[in-house]
Amino acid sequence: MSRHLKDQSVGYLRSLEKADWETARGMCAATATVWHNDGKPEQSVEENIRHMAAQAEAIESMRYDIIRQFAQPGEVLQQHVVHVSMRNGMRGEVHAAVYFRFDDTGLITRIEEYAGFVPAG
Numbered sequence: 001m002s003r004h005l006k007d008q009s010v011g012y013l014r015s016l017e018k019a020d021w022e023t024a025r026g027m028c029a030a031t032a033t034v035w036h037n038d039g040k041p042e043q044s045v046e047e048n049i050r051h052m053a054a055q056a057e058a059i060e061s062m063r064y065d066i067i068r069q070f071a072q073p074g075e076v077l078q079q080h081v082v083h084v085s086m087r088n089g090m091r092g093e094v095h096a097a098v099y100f101r102f103d104d105t106g107l108i109t110r111i112e113e114y115a116g117f118v119p120a121g
Contacts, residue, residue: 002071009076009100012108013064019056021049029107037114045108060085076100 008027015024025045032045043051067079082094096115103109 002073004106005074005076005100005102006069006071006078008102008106008108009069009078009098010064010066012100013066013080016052017062017064019053021053025049027108029103029109032107032109032111034111035113045111048111058086058088060087074102074104076102 012024012027015021015027028045033042034045034048035042061083062085063083065081065083067081069076069078071077076099078098078100080096080098082096083091084094085091094115096113098114099110099112100108101110
């Protein structure tokens with residue numbers, strides 16, 4: 001089951017890379033929540049995806065490079081770097097540690113992301 005949950009975590013991120021919001025949403029439970037270390041309140045997964053979709057037009061490309069993953073029943077903790085290229089020429093990386101919690105069916109029920117942006121150059 002641990003391998004399956006690791007694959008689910010990566011699959012969710014690959015969907016975000018492709019702006020495949022429907023697939024990403026389908027990998028989450030109806031009551032899934034998302035929290036970021038930005039000081040704002042947690043969001044529903046719908047709010048989080050809606051926010052990402054609103055920014056998608058400005059993004060030229062986005063790639064998640066997984067550094068490491070740890071899994072135990074119902075949970076995955078992952079470190080990754082998101083490489084972002086904006087259409088305006090800005091480049092950067094987001095270094096993050098992300099916690100995924102899953103229900104018994106393998107759907108994501110909670111995402112907690114601790115992230116920091118590093119401009120390129």
